[in-house]
Amino acid sequence: MAFAADRGVRLAAPVALVLVAGCVVPLAVLFVYSFFKVDFVAIVHDPTVKNYVRVAASATYRGLIGRAILSGAIVAVISAVIAYPVAWAIAKRVYLLKSAYLTLLLIPLYTGDLVRIFAWRVVLGSEGVINSFLMWTGIVHEPIRALLFSPFATHVVLTYDYLPFMVMGLWLAFESLDDRLLEAARDLGAGEVTIFRRIVLPLTAPGLIAGAMMVFVLVVGDYLTPQLIGGSSGITVISAINDLFGTAFDWPLGSAIASSLLIILGLLVTLAALVVARSTWGRSVVSGE
């Protein structure tokens, strides 16, 4: 046994090494930089917490971090609502060509960010598909300009972009959901809402949590979609960090904002994990009770 464990450690070492070199080290460098300051184009290696004070004191940076988290949560919730029936249908109602449906679902992801963004511009623009249709039917006489270049448009496109991640997570969970449990619940007189709340939701929770995490993190980190679809309100915390690293050459402040965002996200994920672990259905998910 000792030998097997030892071999396990040795086999895991390259993976651990890649993780440390590719993930932990760059983040550590970023974190260290956040305590430096900048003098024109020179980074002064003089430790200070000034950058964090600036982030905390700035309503703009606080607001941008808050806005990113809110957007992530909104899109995660909307995609969960849309993905539940889709994942259920693929898992439980499609028998032939299941993989074809799944591939179809993933096709938008093959096209790349910019193609999807420009496709949505064609749909939502002043001379776009929706506005042209509405004007043709006479429902409106002027194009609805808020369809594009607005927070609404940004959230529509973000939901479209990241929905497949939620569907995939839930589909896997639905595949392992035993239908006999639902039949038993019905036989015992449970209503559909009760069945969903007490059986489907707890048993698909691992998929929901995995999907929600993916969507949340991807939305928080996406700046291209808000920039190209969100119009004058399309600023994100990521584009602000980009400005600081690029044009302003203030790497320390950029690092401090990035580190703050990372710490807050880490805390939120931990908090969510704790809440889930303490709930009854969370315990059943974790321990398989």
Next chain:
Amino acid sequence: MTFTLRRRELLKSVLAGAAFSAVGPLRPAQAAEAVSWLTWENLAKDDYLAALIEKGGISIEKSFIGTDDEQFAKLRAGGASSVDLITPGLDKVEYYVASNLLQPIDLAKVPNAAKLYDTFKATTLGKKDGKTYGIPFYWGINPVVYRADLMDAEPDWSVFFEGEKYKGKLAMRDYALEGIMIAALYLGIPKDKMFDLDDKQLAEVKKALIAQKKLLRTYWSSIGDLTNLFATGEVVCAFSWVPPYFDLTARGLKMGMAKPKAGVIGWCDTLAIPAGVSGAKLDATLKLVDYLLGPDYGKKLAYGGPYAQSTSSTRDALPAEQQEKIFIKDLSVMDSFVWKANPPRYTEWVALWNEVKAS
């Protein structure tokens, strides 16, 4: 085709090769010196450089940049040893010099530098302690471009700050430096004070920019995207670069280009040589620099860009119409330009810009 090589033949080839390389150093003029040029893709087209290459003695290895910041980051990260010539913005040369990345250029070895327009001879940008580190290379203006078919009159900067007529149909570049410069021009802040705004002036600028944001359809970040927005009618007027004007006019749209009287933002890119370049490589690089400021290249750029060189090398050889197109017909127009410079409080400018966008 089959190819076989016997041991004896191989030996002969090796000996011949060794003999050739032994006499090689005696004939350096025959070998082309390779100069590695980091630049924008549209400046290094083969036909632009053909006249120099044909003369022999020099070959050019090109690598391209996407943004000025990327170029700076690359050099800072140790990339200076792999390039012999770079193309930083005139306002950015200061960054490179402060980071000890460049060497002063011996203008005696660049005869065409004598033909620089007065503005570029006089500018303090690109220089330090009387030495030139970045020679002005080519330049242009960032004007207001508009859909002449959808606007009543030629706009000036005020269109971006007041009135409701074009609300939701305007666009501004997502770039703190120019955004704040335009607000300062609109507010009547003198050009020579523009980069040293005090707290009160910055507060005024911020107020104006927040008013501006309400009028904007979007902030643009790529010129291709802005061209697209003009073409689809999402935007009728924007602080722009010149390409959408030429591209969309060529496609039959009635476009207009305005140069507001309060001042126009001029830009200029330079040629700069990294600190480590020396010897024959340096001589070849200087030869390339001289060519890039000379008439053969200038003519190609004037039609192909269309952009103006910073020297008068080719000006007189161009017809008036082409001169007009690249803003060199009436050179006094340069007096109304504001050349971009680095504000000492640039981090605060960027913070202000982000505050406005997040408002």
